Amino acid sequence: MTLVVRGLTVRFGGRTAVDGVSFTVPDGGRLGIIGGSGSGKSLTTLAILGLLPEGATATGSVLLDGVELLGMRERELARIRGLRVGVVFQDPQTALNPLRTVGRQLAEPLRLHGLATRRQQRAEAVRLAALVRLPDPEQLVDLYPHQLSGGQRQRVAIGIALACAPGLLLADEPTTALDVTTQAAILALFDGLVEDTGASLVFVTHDLAVLARISTDVLVLSEGRAIESGPVERILGAPQQPVTAALVAAARATSFRADES
């Protein structure tokens, strides 16, 4: 699906947290949004989904395959979330309901959108668990979130996001809470699933190395403004803005380099 964001502005607590941000993700495109804390990257994703916190207001335009999402009624938006747009957040611990089995949560989007009967739900949950490469899907769907590791919980969250085969996947720091080997496995999973399903991807992160692994284009946010965008190689190789150059320099100073050791 094509996502066109124009002049997105979010006002929150008397200040402008996102200030006229515009970008386009073509069908099947992979955009990484990067910025420090307070740059407005999370509010931008939440605004696209109509999930802004209480007291925040969004203006501008968010077009999903030509359909305006900003100002859409909650009932219609709810039909789009989960069905056409899948979301994965940072912390799989809080994103899952501790009182429901993994299988029930995996199949929930299908149930909510009327795509699976009660009888089909278990089979669908097993299918999704296998899709995100969880071990022993048949048994795993009967477990509760606390019985899984952090990486497995994030796989469940990704399975939920992909349940209805959405055309757009939004991921907000989905690997930040994970350790390095789990992060690599989850990124590989993302990469493969986005490739296979042909979904468009918006991936929010503060880690340039992670961004370079998963997306082809970059949007740099700073203090609520989009200050630079372009292909990953160009941004890393020849940043135009001082803020981008500082981000790249800091990433080079702190990330692991194989050639240096």
Added chain:
Amino acid sequence: MSLLSARDLVRDHRLPRRNPFGAAEVRHALRGVSLDVETGETVAVIGESGSGKSTLVRLLLGLDSPTSGEVRFDGRPVTGSDTSLRWLRRATGIVFQDPYASLDPRMTVARIVAEPLRALAVPGDHDALVAAALADVGLEPALALRYPHELSGGQRQRVAIGRAIVHRPRLLIGDEPMSALDVTVRAQILDLLRRLHDELGLTTVLVSHDLGLVQHVADRVVVMADGLIVEEGPTAAVLAAPRHPVTRALLAAAPRLP
């Protein structure tokens, strides 16, 4: 003699009984770990979640007791109650992962940083020591009267480091000190850790799964898996030619810039 020396540390945790008549299952968090840290050295302990890194740190600081084995700090055994370990608390400082959770929101920066001085009844001019610690971590004196919510993430982590070094410890331990920080702040904190090491001659033990941090600050690296040390050596050598499969997997997984 090593500043810090651990011998054959074993730490078992008894799991809840499943069968009231059967023996309780035991999980081995550490299965025989020995480690020496020399004065002035920076040692990184790396490994996946569940490899035993944090258990090791708790034992090194006397925050938990080993099932068997021994820890010595400057030749003195680390055993006994919290009050009898006051000498160890005076000689060590710790920085935790999350500066949001580790600072009391109702205290000013000056009070937070002064806490170890009060708790450990450190003699001397506390105000002067706090001012010196704030200067060491690069915080403006004016920030002393602010509260944590008024600070940025990077400033908060500087406050946490200031609190860890205010009583002039000989050993600084960092448990994932950078993983909650964003990239520009990480670069600053990394510089700060290097500078403190050079200027104060601090011996440092860093627990991390962040190979970037390890590569840029550690002299020596210790790799843990399943409660054992599986590989150790000079950082550059281990990262250039890892021998153990676990080390290789960690290196392969590290995100890197093209």
